[in-house]
Amino acid sequence: MKKRTAARSMAALMGAAMMLTACGGGNTTAPTTGASSGGETQTASESAESGKITKTDIVVGQASDIVTLDPAGQQDTTSGVLMKHAYSTLLDVDNEGKVVPDLAESYEMKSDTEYVFKLREDACFWDGTPVTAQDVKFSLDRAKGMPKTKSNTSKIEEVTVNGDHEVTIKLTEPYAAFKTIVTQHNLSILSEKAVTEAGDSYGDVDNLLGSGPFKVTEWVPNDHYTLVRNDNYWGEMPIATSITCRVIPEGSARTIALEAGEIDVVWSVDPTDCANVESNPDVKLLSQPSTGIDYVGMNTQKEKFSDKRVRQAINYALDKQAFVDTIIEGRGLVANSYINAAIPGWTDEVEAYPYDPEKAKELLAEAGYPDGFECSIFVNGDLRTRSAQILQAQLADVGIKVDISTYEWGALLDTLNAGEHEMFLLGWSNTSFDPDGSTYQLFYSGNHGATGNRAFFSNDKVDELILSAQRESEESKRMELYKELQFVLHEESPWCPLYYKENNVGVRADLKGFTLHAGAQHYLGNCHYEE
Missing domain, CATH: 3.40.190.10 (Periplasmic binding protein-like II)
Structure with missing residues (x-):
């Protein structure tokens, strides 16, 4: 997800960039300081003409693989790296976390449920064919029927084509975070022609068509x-x-x-x-605080974890500082809440559960498990396997015996989406810089499984607060709702928040x-x- 303030701000931001190039030409002379730039002041053409460039084939190492080549089939950060480079969205988020133009050069909020996006007239797909308003409508309508884009499109009632380069998106109800929603990589704009011709096989390398x-x-x-x-x-x-x-x-x-x-x-x-x-x-090591959270999730539909006293006991039984000290080498902070401290709406008034094994045992006994129980935890990768081993040792101290199962990234997501797990270790990165991006997908009862709520958590009060915050247009009132939401989540404990780490x-x-x-x-x- 991502964020913005007003339509005229968007237009002003685009002012210097309104000299458009022909579709298929590409702008080779613009300075590389834009939303997706590396921050250099030298342009590609200037650098090439000066003879300074010696290597432009770049190799990157990542911990896990992508899960698909179809933007609407993913919502994970690893796949999002590819989508960012191969596709385009209506709006984007720049290096500083501000919403900026992408395919849409501007937008206007006609009412609290109606947005009009004006598209760039020079935008085109890889093959040089123009990106049109019909492609936008097709892409968003298609996304409404796919599990991993369900939460992002749940408020879209209708997309209307106003011409080749303008669309109106009508929402079912006010949604304060909507301008950040259209920055999500799984709402990248696709070619209607390419997807229609490919059918169910869209996502194969030989039938892809992006505009990135x-x-x-x-x-x-x-x-x-x-x-x-x-x-x-x-x-x-x-x-x-x-x-x-x-x-x-x-x-x-x-x-x-x-x-x-x-x-x-x-x-x-x-x-x-x-x-x-x-x-x-x-x-060189480049580091900065992240916008994400690493956590232990519990499947609240499994009998042992359906009782919040058991979930609270897990929170008391885990020494979160030990994870910070050993797993991330002190490069981060204990998470006190379900929203990262870098995200608006986070509150320091929620206190992290203290490490208290005796309190954990009391709660387990109250819940009917005086001798603990056996369960499993699903993880991926070396780092989370090591985290699971610490968790295993600490929970053993309160009588909970944990079996660790390690999966490849895509297989882990499939298993969690199917609800086969009892516990899991995962991280969530909020790229929208809006608290809706840390709550709606993850805890709303209508988003179980692949949509994002892998704790399969349902709570009427949580649902009410999430929806109320989405409808609230006054920012201060909206942030108060997220503050209250964090207290309720703390009490219900569908997760054990571990830490806010640095991005390295x-x-x-x-x-x-x-x-x-x-x-x-x-x-x-x-x-x-x-x-």
Whole structure:
């Protein structure tokens, strides 16, 4: 998700960029300081003419693979990296977390339930065909019928085409966060013609058609995917000519590959490797507070976890500071709430459950488990497996015996979406910078499973507060509703919030054109090397 203030602000922001290029030409002279830029002041064409560029084929190491090539079929941050580079959305979020234009050069809020988006007239797909208002309508209508976009489209009543380059989106009710919703990668705009012709096979490499700065040319599942520069890109032409994302599950292996020069960027450096990167002059560590949260989720529809006293006992039984100290090497903070401290609406008045094993035992006994019980936890990757081992040891102290099952990323999501789990370890990153992005998908009772509520949690008061906050247009009142919501979630405890960690990215020391994105939606298109 993502965010914005007013239509005239949007128009002003676009003022200097209104000299449009022909669809299929691409803007090769605009300065690379835009929403998805790496923050350099040199343009791609200037750099090429100066002869300074020596390498523009970029290799990235990621911990896990994407789950699909179809934007509407995903909602995970790993897949979102690809979508950011291959597709476009109506609006985007820049490096500082502000909503900026993308396919829509401006928007107007006609009422609290009606938005009009004016599209860029030069925007086109990879093959040079124009992006039209009909493509926008098709994409949003299609997304309404897909599980992983259900929450993002649940308030869309109707999309009306007003001409080739204007659409009206009518909502069923006021939705204060809607302008951030259309920045979501799973609401990327697709070619109606390409998707219709491909049918159920859309998502294969040979039938994709995006409008982003890069084209997908190859995907070898659980190994790598490759993007090449889209010469028909309608926006600022990237400097990088290709991006290869390699799947390297083990954190130390990613760091070693970076230090050896085999890869140029490590998307996420394991905290245990950060010190090594910092001490090596050949590489750099770039860090910033994240907008996400790492947590232990509990399936509230499973008998043992249907009682909030058991869920509260889990919260008391876990020493969250131990996770901060050992798993993320002190590079983060204990999470006190269900919203990250960097997100508006977060409150410090909610206090994290203290580490109190005796209180945990009391609650377990009250719930009918004086001797504890046996259960399982599902995880993925080396880092979360280590977290699960700490959890396993701490819960054993209160009589809970935990079996750890480790999955590949896509398989884990499928299993959680199906509700087969009892407990799980996961993270959630809020790229919208709006508290709706930390609550609606995750805790609303209508969003169980693939839509995001993998705790399968239902609570009337929580639903009421979430919907009331969505309808509230006055910001101060809206933030008060989120404050109350955090207290209710704290009491109900569908999760055990663990920590707010830092985003740690490793790059080669001489790499140019990379800048951190506040929501960890980093853009790789301007990465390159110079003499």
